[in-house]
Amino acid sequence: MSASRFSHLDCGRCARRHAADELHNTCEDCGGPLLARYDLELGRPSLAEVLARPPGQNRLVELAPSRRGVLVPTLGEGATPLLPGERLAAELDLPGLLVKDEGQNPTGSFKARGMAAAVARAAELGVRAVCLPSAGNAGGAAAAYGALHGLDVHVFIPRSTPQPIVQETNALGAEVTLVDGTIADAGAALAPLAKEHGWFSLATLREPYRLEGKKVMGFELLYDLGRLPDVVVYPTGGGTGLVGMWKAFDEMEQLGWIGSGRPRMVSVQAEVCAPIVRAFEQGLEEAPPWESPGETAAFGLRVPGALGDFLILRALRESRGTAIALDEETIREGTELLSTKLGVLGSPEGGACLAAVRELARRGWIEREEQVVVFNTGSGLKYG
Numbered sequence: 001m002s003a004s005r006f007s008h009l010d011c012g013r014c015a016r017r018h019a020a021d022e023l024h025n026t027c028e029d030c031g032g033p034l035l036a037r038y039d040l041e042l043g044r045p046s047l048a049e050v051l052a053r054p055p056g057q058n059r060l061v062e063l064a065p066s067r068r069g070v071l072v073p074t075l076g077e078g079a080t081p082l083l084p085g086e087r088l089a090a091e092l093d094l095p096g097l098l099v100k101d102e103g104q105n106p107t108g109s110f111k112a113r114g115m116a117a118a119v120a121r122a123a124e125l126g127v128r129a130v131c132l133p134s135a136g137n138a139g140g141a142a143a144a145y146g147a148l149h150g151l152d153v154h155v156f157i158p159r160s161t162p163q164p165i166v167q168e169t170n171a172l173g174a175e176v177t178l179v180d181g182t183i184a185d186a187g188a189a190l191a192p193l194a195k196e197h198g199w200f201s202l203a204t205l206r207e208p209y210r211l212e213g214k215k216v217m218g219f220e221l222l223y224d225l226g227r228l229p230d231v232v233v234y235p236t237g238g239g240t241g242l243v244g245m246w247k248a249f250d251e252m253e254q255l256g257w258i259g260s261g262r263p264r265m266v267s268v269q270a271e272v273c274a275p276i277v278r279a280f281e282q283g284l285e286e287a288p289p290w291e292s293p294g295e296t297a298a299f300g301l302r303v304p305g306a307l308g309d310f311l312i313l314r315a316l317r318e319s320r321g322t323a324i325a326l327d328e329e330t331i332r333e334g335t336e337l338l339s340t341k342l343g344v345l346g347s348p349e350g351g352a353c354l355a356a357v358r359e360l361a362r363r364g365w366i367e368r369e370e371q372v373v374v375f376n377t378g379s380g381l382k383y384g
Contacts, residue, residue: 117213218248350376
């Protein structure tokens with residue numbers, strides 16, 4: 001049986017090395033996010049070998065952190081479809097447009113990927129209770145995987161979170177606390193209780209393994225296309241998925257599966273809360289928190305500050321990518337296009353990405369013949 005090559009953790013900011021099989025949140029020196037590293041000298045599986053395995057999140061066990069490999073419990077996450085959508089492609093005059101529909105994951109969003117890895121690893125390391133602030137979907141996913149692994153889950157979410165997500169998180173057995181304000185306010189309310197009770201934090205990039213689940217989206221692009229696309233368009237709140245895919249591309253090169261070429265990465269945010277876009281346009285290496293975020297239908301984008309801001313910005317610049325912010329009407333139009341031209345009842349975050357593609361094509365930044373992958377990160381059924 002193939003086994004994980006997981007060897008240690010490196011701080012993404014100061015590069016301090018941390019032991020693999022000890023419980024960590026962030027770097028002990030600088031508080032930066034920790035990144036899992038793998039010893040490929042122990043063996044590099046070929047792409048053909050991996051493609052011969054059953055599809056799903058655990059397909060590439062060698063580059064997954066769990067010591068249980070294919071035996072790690074699962075709800076069937078991963079292997080989401082990459083949809084060509086001819087009518088949608090014709091509407092935007094982009095024949096190479098594809099939509100990766102993450103709404104078909106368990107709990108109806110891409111958050112299942114990260115929580116599948118993070119909760120499994122926490123359970124392996126002896127954690128009994130976890131917590132996180134969430135804009136919504138991550139809380140539901142944490143509750144589901146907490147139930148799967150038998151962990152207590154404490155979720156603090158903004159009071160404005162759609163009721164279907166609050167109901168889902170409660171129904172899956174988590175303790176839910178509603179907080180006025182944003183995910184940042186939820187995090188501030190949670191912090192003293194987490195410290196008092198010894199709950200382990202699963203907050204975005206404040207533990208190493210959600211990113212390891214999200215990075216699989218990058219591997220799946222290669223599995224399905226046989227190459228990487230020219231452009232990847234991704235909605236960015238905490239940015240774990242974007243950072244994770246960028247990490248996956250580097251790991252693919254280390255495996256010998258691809259060369260040095262990379263997709264141009266696009267970060268999509270809402271105009272009412274766009275810290276990454278502002279920092280990118282100003283040439284900054286970090287993104288100062290957004291003051292007084294406004295309301296947006298794409299509630300997953302209402303994240304005033306991201307711990308991995310410097311990693312997001314680095315990926316955008318190294319890929320020759322860009323960042324774009326959209327108003328609410330434009331997001332609504334993009335979401336409607338997903339539904340009426342593709343048949344996917346998508347999330348407003350996915351709609352924002354589609355609207356971003358239309359605008360970037362209008363500007364000439366995306367060319368007609370390029371292959372473009374848009375991420376729809378959740379099901380519209382959860383936004384009632």
